[in-house]
Amino acid sequence: MAPPITELSERARDIFRATVEAYLDSGLPVGSRTISRLPGFNLSPASVRNVMQDLEELGLLAAPHTSAGRMPTDFGLRLFVDGMMHALEPSSEERAAIESRAGEAGSIEEALSNTTAALSGLSACAGMVMVPKREMIVRQFSFVPLSQDKALAVLVGEDGGIENRVVDLPPGMAPSALVEAGNYLTATLAGSTLAEVRARLVRRIDAERNALDAAARALIERGIATWTQDGDARPVLIVRGQARLLDEAASEDLERVRLLLDELEGKQEIARLLDSARDGEATRIFIGSENKLFALSGSSVIAKPVRALDGQVVGVVGVIGPTRLNYARVVPMVDFTAATVARLLG
Known part of the structure; x- marks a missing residue:
């Protein structure tokens, strides 16, 4: 296991930092000659290479087979990020x-x-x-027929957001019942969230059973159930x-x-x-x-x-x-x- 960064010699820390920074800048392995030419390094490429070899043995650097240069390992990057990095605030x-x-x-x-x-x-x-997931404030609810047995339930929010779900249609559903169900839901849900109206909607459907077409009533219940089952916390x-x-x-x-x-x-x-x-x-x-x-x-x-x-x-x-x-x-x-x-x- 490699020592903490503070246990490395000053020369090893400087060469390690320079190697990591050069790699992060270019994305390419860094050679000893590149480091030796940097300002502040009065070292020969051979001296740098020896230190790089020591850092490689500690698991901080690695030498790809296709290059004579070295690059930091994941462990070396972790050591650099945790102990040596100087954050640069956004401009x-x-x-x-x-x-x-x-x-x-x-x-x-x-x-x-x-x-x-x-x-x-x-x-x-x-x-x-x-x-x-934030439950939207409802502005409009409608059903768009897709086939004889499926429709697209479309929910439009006050913020302009739109969500939709495919719902199964009750057998023999007439186009007029789709419109009736959408109008009823819009009148009932407008200005509220789905969570706020679910219990009230069930009571209203029961109270107005005679006023609603049976197919429309079934579709309303299925439409609301679709959103409930989808999971508000998703x-x-x-x-x-x-x-x-x-x-x-x-x-x-x-x-x-x-x-x-x-x-x-x-x-x-x-x-x-x-x-x-x-x-x-x-x-x-x-x-x-x-x-x-x-x-x-x-x-x-x-x-x-x-x-x-x-x-x-x-x-x-x-x-x-x-x-x-x-x-x-x-x-x-x-x-x-x-x-x-x-x-x-x-």
Whole structure:
């Protein structure tokens, strides 16, 4: 097991830091000659190479077979991030870019999507945000026929958001009954959430049994049940900017990128990963093999809990990128985005 960074000699620490920073900047293995030419290093390439060899034996650096240079291992990156990294606060331009996208008109989900896209663009990673599903205030409810036995239930919210579900139609459902059911639900639900009206709706249907067509009554009950069974607590997970992962350096490692893009398709697994960051106070950083989900693609995840004014965790913001991402710049950027999302959620 490698010693703490404080137990390394000053020369070893300096060479290790320079090697990691050069690797994170270029994404390529770093040679001893490159380090020896840096300002402040009055060492021959041979001397640097000897120290690099020692760091490799400690498990902090590795030498790819195709290169004489060295690159940090996942363990070395962890040691660097925890003990040597100097965070760089987002610039005023970067903060303005995130806040302006968050302030664009639209639903909460659109604002979250825009904010996540801004984070993705600035960090050159795939951006992510996960928040609890917020039950919308209903403005309109309608049913659109799809076939003889199925219809699309469409829910329009006060914020302009739209949700839809496919529902089964009772046998012999007439088009007029679809309209009647939609009008009834709009009149009953407008200005309220689904949670607020479910019990009242059941009572009203019973009281107005004679006034409603039997088929329309059955469809109303099925439509509401569909949203109930879907689970109000299901989180909203937004992933934006996967194309950012296809950078110039990725061209030499297309298999890794292909694996990462495949992994990003597993929304439930990503949600579980982000959920594991909810309990921490600070930003969580998962580097390469430390995280089972992205171990195959050798990727890193930076995630920050989003806290409301009362301190309760209301979501998680994060990015996914290669292990060679600029942690010093991206970590504070994720922190700032988490604070912006907290204000969005109010």
